[in-house]
Amino acid sequence: MNQSELDKITNVDQPLTYYEKEDQVLLAVDCIIFGFDQNKLKLLLVKRNIEPEFGKWSLIGGFMKKNENLDTTAARVLYTLTGLSDIYMEQLYTYSKVDRDPGQRAISVSYFALIDVANHQFDGIQLDSAKWFDLDEAPKLIFDHQDMVDKAIARLRRRALSKPIGFELLPEKFTMRQLQTLYESILDKKLDKRNFINKINSLDVLIKLEEKDKTVSRKGAYLYNFDKDKYEKKVKEDGFSFKL
Amino acid sequence: MNQSELDKITNVDQPLTYYEKEDQVLLAVDCIIFGFDQNKLKLLLVKRNIEPEFGKWSLIGGFMKKNENLDTTAARVLYTLTGLSDIYMEQLYTYSKVDRDPGQRAISVSYFALIDVANHQFDGIQLDSAKWFDLDEAPKLIFDHQDMVDKAIARLRRRALSKPIGFELLPEKFTMRQLQTLYESILDKKLDKRNFINKINSLDVLIKLEEKDKTVSRKGAYLYNFDKDKYEKKVKEDGFSFKL
């Protein structure tokens, strides 16, 4: 925006009149829900049951109520659609183009959520209209939802490299191979097996279990837990940071 | 939030009623304005001229109007207070606690702005009530503004290490020493002079001028420009990324 454009919308002479007759708007939350299943990173989308854009694929979303804050709204929206609670969610960005929703002026705050698809029981609330898509096979989305998804992927990539959020997408017990495949899907590139394992082990935040997963190979692969307590202790005491 | 809390605020049985009788809210923008002057990183604050918290120190802010988007609002708010346009601004985070503003329910989106204090002419609009503060000498702020500032500093640090936004805080021509001092203030730690210069030079995005700055030393220090075109060309053609 240059100066003359600014001049048009600015009334420098008028005293500021905060709180009086200011415009109010609808505030929505849209959730980018990532899941990891069958060794692939997926996105949960719904078929819209309301105009405008009835029947089109969309992120799940809903409007913030007066007695809620945005985190609460995001949790409610997710719960209403999937029945899941206690899910990792993070606020991303606020979208405000004047005509972004042709139905009515609405601002939308995007949140991303990380779900371990395999181990969560979906009780199927409204799940008839929802579907998991591979990231590269997702349909065209309404409004600015594709921008939201793109930004969420970028954020997920950065976060996965600097915080142990990847574990939110895995079951409690997982193999090194699963962990590596997860990172490969998030980063969208192949990683070297030995280097990856060496790196992970050097971080020293996993617990190696006695138990093996034998569903994939005859030999079986050791299962691991993420040691959240140890991780948090290291962060607090040694200024440790998870860097992959 | 756990399941029972969610149950309270969720009406699973009711059909969704988007767009009908949804709550509307005031949407504000608050700006964290960073400046670099006298070899220090500074923050621009204002004394509030309105209730509640009249007379207290605050970020500059204002409400979004119906015909604006958030970026436009942020630019207007900055222009109204400082008379500056064409300033680097970036959306940060949206604050939504129910009681964050005791005056009225208001959601606020924070933006940070980077200003080269020395070279910008403030025409002083409302600047009687505004003041630059050293980061560590800033007064107590109203509402959740301190959270906003803390988050902005963290973001500025990350950005400064991965994007050439530091130059937004410097005059067009600057010395290596100024650039280093800027980074030292942003990162809040001393850097080694030779390593810093070697690093910057290896990025190969500065133009060394013939001209010297003699205001600081007898010998004088060469002035540099940031070569934005070269930087953008490198990003596009070589997938180059500015990493400090």
Place this chain on the structure above:
DNA sequence: AATGTTAAGTGTCAAAAGTACATTTTTTTG
């Protein structure tokens, strides 16, 4: 019982990046 199959598990070496560190140069001032 021997052999085949499949994924799991493991270590070394070279290159690159990061970090620590001290002296000389230039120019003005006294």
Place this chain on the structure above:
DNA sequence: CAAAAAAATGTACTTTTGACACTTAACATT
């Protein structure tokens, strides 16, 4: 012309990253 003050410059050491291939375990097949 000596003193002062900041500018400019390069090397050696350490740490991190990245490339790379063979052995092991367990079951399945014959």
